[in-house]
Amino acid sequence: MKRPSPSDIATHLTLKQLRSFVAAARLGSFTAAAQSMDVAQASVSELIRKAEDEEGVTLFVRGSRRLLLTSAGSTLLPFAERALAAVDEGAHALRALRSLQGGVVTFGLLRNAAFYVLSDLVQHFHRNHPGVRVRMVGLNSVEVAEEVAAGTIEAGLVVLPIEDTALKVTPLLRDEVLYVSRDPDHVQRPVSVADLAQARLVLYDAHYNWRDPTRRQLAERAQFAGMRIEPWVEVEHVEQALDLVANGVGDTVVSRAVAESGSFPAGLHTTGFDEPMHDTIALIQRQGSELSPAAREMARLAHRMLTRRH
Structure with a gap:
């Protein structure tokens, strides 16, 4: 029979065989190895014998006092030790995840999360679970949905509607969308689609354009009415849009959370829509996936913080 080379050794060895071998090598006897593993001495001897038979090598010289x-045994030992260490570290990492004592949680947030008091989300999570590293990704809802669907983010909060073919969507909160103007005459009554089509609108999320969920709702309403909305000015952030409105450049739309925040500029006026419109905030994850304990806890905290605000 061909004698295996060192690179062939341990190809088929089980973890029990490796543990028995390493314990016996360190302690010098099958009896001491068995005691350290809390098994019968015969079990250790049999595991080593089978390993030797399967690999076609002799691992120990049975001396009168010490193994x-x-x-072949010397060749195998460092590999066996590294293999067992890797397995034990992996098991420890999984236990840490289950007990929220380690690992990394990756969570996506909608662009205007700060207006929903979600800027404190990481602080609340870290206070309770300081051993878990946090990667919080703040993007437009469009990209959060794409990242979750691709598996690069485990879960996240978005504003609906989104493309949800590969996603499980759990709505959490509805927030009314308001029309904002510096001119009080523009908000004397709820605004209509016709008003929007004629207004000088300053809209944010320019990069995402009409893919942005709030702007998408506006576009769909205009389309059903046979009209088209053309922004006068487009910028990236809601704060920029509000500054321009405060300076009389045009009007905009924001969620009630933004309108009621401390950073909402003085001197601006709001009204609703004649057919009320809402931003619906939802938790998303991949279809058929099971959230890790850390992501599940992050989602629970986010839900609680949103509920407390309303």
Whole structure:
């Protein structure tokens, strides 16, 4: 029979065989190895014998006082030790995740999360679970949905509607969308689609354009009415849009959370829509996926913080 080379050794060895071998090599006897593993001495002896038979090598020289490693045993030992260490570290990492004592949680947030008091989300999570590293990704809802669907973010909060073919969507909160103007005459009554089509609108989320969920709702309403909305000015952030409105450049739309925040500029006026419109905030995850304990806890905290605000 061909004698295996060192690179072939341990191809088929089980973890029990490796543990028995390493314990016996360290302690010098099958009896001491069995005691350290809390098993019968015969079990350790049998595991080593089977390993030797399966690999076609002798691992120990059975001396009268102490087991001695053969050349094959000496070759195997460092590999066995590294393999067992890797397995034990992996098991420890999984236990840490289950107990929220380690690992990394990756969570996506909608662009205007700060207006929903979600800027404190990481602080609340870290206070309770300081051993878990946090990667919080703040994007437009469009990209959060794409990242979750691709598996690069485990879960996240978005504003609906989104493309949800590969996603499980759990609505959490509805927030009314308001029309904002510096001119009080523009908000004397709820605004209509016709008003929007004629207004000088300053809209944010320019990069995402009409893919942005709030702007998408506006576009769909205009389309059903046979009209088209053309922004006068487009910027990236809601704060920029509000500054321009405060300076009389045009009007905009924001969620009630933004309108009621401390950073909402003085001197601006709001009204609703004749057919009320809402931003619906939802938790998303991949269809058929099971959230890790850390992501599940992050989602629970986010839900609680949103509920408390309303």
